[in-house]
């Protein structure tokens with residue numbers, strides 16, 4: 001089956017070319033008398049041919065199925081079955097095209113809205129920062145408490161808007177990375193420090209094991225975002241009193257980052273979809289843990305953008321283990 005995506009099938013040449021030109025099924029009954037392709041010598045093993053176009057609603061040929069046979073003349077019944085099948089294929093191709101267009105419009109809409117939201121949000125967080133800094137005047141403890149709550153929520157909204165924009169960029173292949181030498185071991189410590197208040201609030205203990213440097217050629221901010229997303233998840237999906245462990249090792253030209261937790265885990269049926277955009281496991285909704293389902297899709301794009309991988313490892317007992325592998329920078333590779 002040839003799908004006509006910019007192929008330059010010559011209209012009128014051979015069975016498929018003729019079917020394209022005539023927009024109807026073409027049968028070559030005796031190829032020994034008519035060559036299957038103009039200018040090509042007839043293959044003595046081929047006796048007959050049939051080409052069936054899949055014609056869309058607007059009369060455009062969307063695909064052509066072309067068969068050659070060593071037997072004489074395809075039966076009439078077969079010709080009409082294949083022709084009606086081609087009609088179904090045309091409908092399918094048109095439906096897929098319409099779905100892709102709807103998806104494109106949705107992505108464009110989300111991207112425009114996110115951009116529009118970011119400007120007023122930046123202004124709000126800016127003024128909040130000034131108010132909390134005490135510059136316009138001293139705050140009562142109650143005022144400070146209220147403003148802190150507003151700040152926490154506007155930061156959260158800002159993060160979500162950022163995630164939506166980034167997800168849009170990833171979807172359209174526009175994720176850009178600013179590469180430099182980055183020590184992932186050092187970055188791991190920084191990421192753990194960033195999420196420490198959240199872990200403390202949820203009574204989850206974090207340990208970091210990142211003794212040796214693990215230098216990769218990467219985008220520092222994006223790699224920090226990857227670690228932050230994994231740690232935020234680990235803390236979020238781990239009940240009070242649980243533990244989160246972040247480890248970084250380097251060897252064999254690769255850097256391996258592992259984030260493990262003693263939390264609610266991921267049910268087997270959700271595992272294959274976890275890195276898809278907006279996918280949330282049933283365990284997350286059952287436990288009423290909020291989120292958009294973008295974090296892991298972003299993690300995967302960042303890991304793959306660095307020629308690395310990310311996966312959910314199998315684990316004995318409760319909890320989850322996420323493993324990221326990245327190639328070490330060439331300098332580091334030689335040292336090992």
Ligand SMILES: Nc1ncnc2c1ncn2[C@@H]1O[C@H](COP(=O)(O)OP(=O)(O)OP(=O)(O)O)[C@@H](O)[C@H]1O
Pocket residue numbers: 163229233234235237261263264265266274279280281282283284285290291292293294295296297319320
């Ligand atoms: N450490 C974890 N333990 C258990 N489930 C997890 C863990 N990390 C991710 N998941 C599951 O994978 C889903 C997708 O994760 P992802 O980070 O993409 O989304 P989210 O955390 O729900 O929302 P967002 O990151 O956009 O705020 C989660 O909803 C959850 O079901």
Ligand SMILES: [Mg+2]
Pocket residue numbers: 229232233291293294295296
């Ligand atoms: Mg998340």
